[in-house]
Amino acid sequence: MDHRTFMEEVFARALQVAAGALKEQDPDSRASISGTQAPGPSNAVNWYRLDQIVDYLQPYSEDDQDELHRTMRPGLMLTGFTGYEHHGKVLRHELWHRIFHGQAGASLFWHYTALNADLTLTEQGRDLGATVGALRNEGLALLLRDAERENCGIAVHYSLLGVRGQWITDGHIAPHEVTSGDATSAHLKRFHANRTAWLQALEDAGFQYDFLTTEQIEGGKLGPYKVLVLPDSVALSDREVAEIRNFVGKGGLLISDGETGLMDGHARWQPAGRIDDLLGVQRLGMRSAADDVAAAKVSVALPGGVAELEVRPVSPNLRTTTGRPGAAAGETLLLIDHPYGSGRSVCLNFWMSDYTRVRKTEAQAGRLALLRHTLRQAGVYPLAEIRTAAGKPLKCSEVVAFRKASTRYLAVLPEPDCSDAGVVRLNFPSPSYVYDLRAHRPLGCVTQASGRLVPGEPIFYALLPSPLGSLSVSLADSRHGTRLFKAGETIKFFVRLRGRTPPAQPRQKKIEPSRPQAAGQPGQAVPEIAVHLEVRSPSGKAVDYYGGTIPLKSGAGEFSVPLALNDEPGTWEVIAREPFTHQAASATFTAVP
Incomplete structure (x- = not known):
């Protein structure tokens, strides 16, 4: 364990040297990695460390990396690999998913599937064009740039100590197998499936979350959160244990499952679970859980009714000390609730990894009802x-x-x-x-x-909070009333969005589509939006390379058209369009030889 941690540090330092050398030669360059392998027990990939060094990633999505990179370093430029054999609704979902998960766009893999031999677009190419066009030309992607993504106050533990600890229990070395480790360790494969299932269940229940790594928890980053989920976090460092205790003691909710804290940060088995007193439980066995425990059916009484669950217990040998049993199947405890300081813990003695089996079936409802109820008790609610x-x-x-x-x-x-x-x-x-x-x-x-x-x-x-105001485009330099510009000049425009004051005490109503709001008084604070700009030549043709999408900060933005020496003379038009209502504004200028 310690050697693997050391090698992760060595690899990160080597990357830091390479990135530093690049910056010395080109201060404006972006250190980048194309293709991101899933963190494994032996491949020296610790993305928390690496993401602090690079400026741009083209990540893969495997092993929850879409969530990992967006939370390891907010603002890091990401364009995940997209395409492959996908088209239609699968491809459209992939593109929208990237935008909603903090990515600036997508890296296409590859052109052979997007273009026919005669360079016409394939079905995939047409689907890419339509979706990317909506994201770019409507300004929708730019709207979310630098926006704060809501996390419902939920943190999910991302533990490389757990990856290495689980692999140690049953993994083995195999030729050419240096990736995630799942192929050589059934326990690690279960660990990954369990964590992914937790994320899927949270999303299905209407919540969002952030990953927190060992380094982040040790660094005191738990403070803003209300809930910490430990998905089979088998290994916990001393500093993690101290921070988790402090978090719950001050009012946080801890949800754990599986084999929490059976090892320390060096993958050494412990005589007792490291936070068992916080969970209010005692374990009669301190080794990896068996895979042959039969599924159990259980009913859990909730305020809105009874949740019927079919789950696979982790250990039949879990007992309570100061915890309160909330559900059991025979003598196997499945849910233990325990107050601790000003907070509380909930220990779920069943795997979440089989959630994919019950998902989209009637059995899904019970699992999600229990999850919503548990979070609601901590004052955590779905996004909508x-x-x-x-x-x-x-x-x-x-x-x-x-x-x-x-x-x-x-x-x-x-x-x-x-x-x-x-x-x-x-x-x-x-x-x-x-x-x-x-x-x-x-x-x-x-x-x-x-x-x-x-x-x-x-x-x-x-x-x-108030209706959208009016949009305008104007020349920055009107030459004392003239709009004549010579070929080769650069023409600057101002784009502005005026605020509106909402009507007094607006009447609430249930809506279907309604008419645009009546104009109000200017002066209200305006939202930070994006506008798409289209430049049309005198012949009416849209000149794509002069257009684009720009953000409006405090309702204002600037835009330039650098006329070429051989551009068409005559009256040109610049059209700005915002994405909220497709309200448009325009300005013209005349190009002269």
Whole structure:
């Protein structure tokens, strides 16, 4: 264990030297890694360390890396590898998923599947063009740039100590097997499946979360969170144990499962679980759990009814000390609740790894009901209350939310094959001026909205405290009233969005599509939005290389057109369009020889 940790440090230092040498030669360069292997027990990949060194990653998504990189270093430029054999709803979902998970775009792999031999677009190429066009030309991707992604106050432990600790229990060396380790360790494969299942269950229940690594927990990063999930965290360092105790003692909720804290940070078996007193339990065995424990059915009484669960217990030899049993199958305890200081812990003595088996079946409802109830007791709620037309919670759609200044963005992204497809209804906690960003229409000042989920594509809303104002484009230099510019000159434009004051005491209403809001008074704070700019030549042709999408900071932005020496003379037009309502504004200039 210690040697593996040392080699991770050596590799990180080597990368730091390479990145430093690159910066010496080109201070504006970006140190980058193309293709990111999953952290394994022996490949020296510790992405928390490496992400602090590089400026740009083209990551793979395997082993939860979409979540890993977005939380290891917020703001790191990411464009995950996308495409392969995918097309249609699977490809569209992949692209939208990248944007909603903090990535600036996608790295296409590869052109052979996007282009025919005659250089026309394949089905994949057409799907890429349509989706990327919406993200880029509508300004939707830029809206979320630098926005704060909401995490519901939930942290999930990402433990490389656990990776190495699990592999040590049953792993072996095999030729050419130096990747994630799953091929040579059944216990590590179970560990990875269990962690991924936790993430999937949280998302299915309507929550979001951040990963926290050992280094981050040891560094005191638990403070802003309300909940810490330990997914089979078999190895805990001394400093992790101290920080976790402090977190729960000050009011946090700890949810653990599996074989929590059986090892220390050096992968040494302990005489007792390192936080068993915090969990209020005692273990009669301190070795890896068997895989042949039979599934058990259990009923858990919840305020809204009874949750029926079918789970696979971790250990039949778990006992309570000061914890309170909440559910059991025969003599096997499955749920133990324990107060600790100002907080509490919940120990789930069953694997989450089989969640993929019950997902999208009737058995899924009980698992998610228990999860929502447990989090609700800590004051943690889903990002939004969303129901199908039949009044059922969503089963397989991810809900994400972002905040940027005074604007909140909310999206619901169904999986490519998802039974949630159809009309859904959203309830907002307070009245907001809501805009449908896919249909580009205002919905009014409301507390409810409805949308139609299509497999692989999101519904996407902006919630503002006041209605969107008017958009304008003007020349920065009008030459004392003239708009004549010579070929070769650079022409600068100002783009502005004026604020509006909301009407006094707006009436709440349930909405379907409504008419645009009436103009109010200027002067209200404006949202930070993006506008797409199109430049048209005198012949009416859109000149793509002069156009683009720019952000508006405090309602203002600048944009330039560098005229070429051989550009067409005559009247040119610059058109700005915002994504909330597709409101457009324009300005013209005349190019002369």
